[in-house]
Amino acid sequence: MREVAHDYGERAVLRDVSLTLAEHRVGVVGANGSGKSTFARLLNGLVVPTSGTVLVDGLDTRTQLREVRRRVGFVFQDPDAQIVHPTVAEDVEFGLTNLGVPPQERARRVEEVLVRYGLAGHRDHPAHLLSGGQKQLLAIAGVLVMGPQRVVFDEPTTLLDLANTRRVARVIDELEHDVVVVTHQLDLLAGFDRVLVFDDGRVAADGTPAETVRWYVDRMS
Template sequence: MPATDPLPDEIRLECGPVRLGGREVLAPLQLVLTERRIGILGRNGSGKTTLMRMIAGLIAPVSGQVTIGGADPFRDRKAALRSIGILFQNPDHQILFPTAEEELAFGLRQTGLPQREALARARAALAAEGRAHWAQASVSTLSGGQRQYLCLLSLLLMQPGTLLLDEPFTGLDLPTLIRLRRRLAALPQRLITIGHDGAALAGADRLIWMEAGRIAADGPPARVLPLWQAEMERQGALDADADLAG
């Protein structure tokens, strides 16, 4: 990426505990996120997805505040659209419209563009990606990887400074995964990638390991990953089935 690209807005979290269904899913947190490539690592149920949703402004902390460049993404949704976008693990949870051009135009309409201009920009974006033939194609005819790519394009059209990626490579075949990784690596935006595969997050500038709703380690991957690996091996050795007779 060009060295002249400005860093995206600083993200600040200062919040109390988050409880869902009577269970604490996140302990009190204080985080300042400034790096361009950040990984959030954790097992299922570790709190990483709840943290991601809070950063995106999809849920609000019961106490405290989340800000992106000084704006609260939960209370100021227009500012949130300009500053942050989220790519869900399953594109079918994100796509709303029957054709690719309508899906891309929808995000632009949320920023205030008229329908005619939004559709024109959507078609131009597809053409620039070598996918002009997708414009009026039914989304249902696209593969899972193609739908994931369409969701990414929808976000990029709104030009947010930060992208939140929720396990973006799950279920993709290898060629599609390589193409998506290459596209993401070239982006100037800040990428915050959520995952449970330490190796896939090894290239981050900063790695935050979540465990049972708390930050277990936070720092360069070279320091955090050995700690993560050792703990996963320890927990694997304590598997409840390990001592069962064959």
């Protein structure tokens, strides 16, 4: 990001953010309204900056959006915002169909990701009847089947109970992909390489989890 700012109407939500993300696991924390979710959406072009530039592997999110989204997947807080097809398998397959992946390859990739996330037994199940935890796993599967190099998670455990929060945390921990995780669950960030703290649209702290989480907790106390 180079001198990135973003406004919603007359309200500035990000101000002069310049940084480079090169670490394997990056956490993002901050109070509600601090700008962290807008920051996350900028990373794969769901939002484009009002001013400044966001580059992914040298690709500008304004002008090369398709290529950017092939590299950066996005998992929303609410999986219902991401699940669009009636059955589990159809929903996972949807993005591959849009990419023109041949049917045999589509079937292989769908089956592989359903098995990996414990959804193979639900492949023909109505997606809207899944539990909250299963829906979030389905949303993650639908992103990962596309083969992104990086994945952004925007508060992926906020709507989940403790057992499913731990399950999703394990899924994220086991990913080989580079990840950016926006969260209020500070314990999810143990072992991360870097944590950013947003405050009033700016990066107020940037460092290891031990440094920045302590700073954030002290600031919020």
